[in-house]
Amino acid sequence: MAAPGKRSVSFLGPVASYTHQATRQVFSEDEWDFRPVVTIDDVFDQVQDGQVSAGVVPFENSTNGSVVFTLDLLADREGLYPDITVDGETYVDVHHCLVGHRHMQLEEEGDGSGVRTPTASDPRPSKPRAQPVGSLKHIQRLYSHPQAFGQCNHFISTYLKGVEIFEVSSTSKAAEIVSHDTTGTWAAISSELAASVHGLSVLGRSIEDRDDNKTRFLIIGTNPSIPDDWALVRKALAEAGSKSMVSFTVPHSSPGALADVLSCFREFNLNLTSINSRPSLLAPFQYIFFIEFEGHRHDDPDGRVGGALNRISQVAESWRWLGSWKRFR
């Protein structure tokens, strides 16, 4: 931590991504050099290699669930990231916009049917929360990240019926692609920041299905034992407890072992806050599990976290402490 000059933080870019917003919530650009990178893998690589002091990656969205790419990197099946720990988390309210080029001649024609087509599975479809800004009849292509499509179903099925869908790597990449459109018929779902960066018009605001759409981001680093001095805002905020994450596998020959590991947390009265699993890739339908629980490995006055980790080491086939961090209100 004694390196001269600014330290660096890498995050899933491009500029104006939601991960960029998350990074701005936690790190000050006065003190940190911001490095947008292309993939979540790149963030992990740069943190592990020591090119940067911290990284920010998406972990889960309140509508769509876990980001499996991040879980797979935390699983670290090939041992590429031995030093990486989770050192913090932050939440971003996700408000998607429809962005593109306005169609001037159609501007007067209203905003589409405003009605979703009833289907067998959804005979009385709910209305979308937002209305378009002007006509969308000129839109023939829609670009975005798969997660964003999943979060804007009502708007798309009401106002963009029959439009061709193109899945790309990020919402800000989608806005960039649409900025190169010469036909005026392409649109993207992205943040308002991305629209402004790429010179696009906002054709609809807050088009997400739910008004409580949030994404949780993890801050990763390689200095788990050092007090987290990166937290821009921590001085101003009250602590709201701690969280830790572990991954583990269980012996295939003893399927009861999963319950054994889970009972370690109960034995030490540690609340579980999330469970995820991914294929172990050692054999079909064996898993690596991820547990988050309340408690901090390095701030553990009654020894409950240490006790639980010790028990896990006895019953799991393999396990890894992935980090502990303070939560802030």
Place this chain on the structure above:
Amino acid sequence: MAAPGKRSVSFLGPVASYTHQATRQVFSEDEWDFRPVVTIDDVFDQVQDGQVSAGVVPFENSTNGSVVFTLDLLADREGLYPDITVDGETYVDVHHCLVGHRHMQLEEEGDGSGVRTPTASDPRPSKPRAQPVGSLKHIQRLYSHPQAFGQCNHFISTYLKGVEIFEVSSTSKAAEIVSHDTTGTWAAISSELAASVHGLSVLGRSIEDRDDNKTRFLIIGTNPSIPDDWALVRKALAEAGSKSMVSFTVPHSSPGALADVLSCFREFNLNLTSINSRPSLLAPFQYIFFIEFEGHRHDDPDGRVGGALNRISQVAESWRWLGSWKRFR
């Protein structure tokens, strides 16, 4: 079950999909009318409405993990599928092919570099298991389902560098799209069956990264209390125990409740075989959990399953038994 004539089974199509293969493993076409449908939702709709007696849907792949669309339908947040239960499972070995049109003039030029580009995260990339059949230099577009792309990384990054990727709804849909290509430059990742159905050439066989790539499919129905007489092969096979699935939510104000529910299985010595979670969509970062465990609700001589379900009803906020089924070797 007294309906005259053939009963029907719907499955995620189109014809020649991997789900079609799964359906053929369990149901006899002599006795059942096979109905391919467009989405997993359609399978659930037709089973719930009684249009068909059974449905077959993908549940998890040994490389890519869970199929979240199926989990979300089993979550049944809007109460559309009150009568649906899981009545069985079957596994399909997944062997992907690269299919398209051969390029005759390039046929002599060999099969690409055969070398993957090293990256920071993968400095010594492993070689793909399969080689192309002839040259792939003419391929400019590649269509497939996102899960299939995820299972063929090595082959794609070795032999199809820089090819444009198009994600579509199924591997057999991808083959169908490529069959309409007039440029000869499009290819799909699909099954060999789909290639033959759509009159395409096989440009590579078994191009998946792992030779133990399997998908598990669930058989759903609405007759959980009736003996499962649909099993084509059960007479010839030895039973290998039973499995059950439940979903549940826990009170938000009592985060220890998750451990309480999990300990119900341990208390009755029931082995957990899988855990999944999806957003509850009731509030951000609350979840609906899915547990599979060994045991059968209607074949429960020592009352352990009944005991555990009774305990779950006391500690979960809400819960649902989703089905029990026999496993066969």
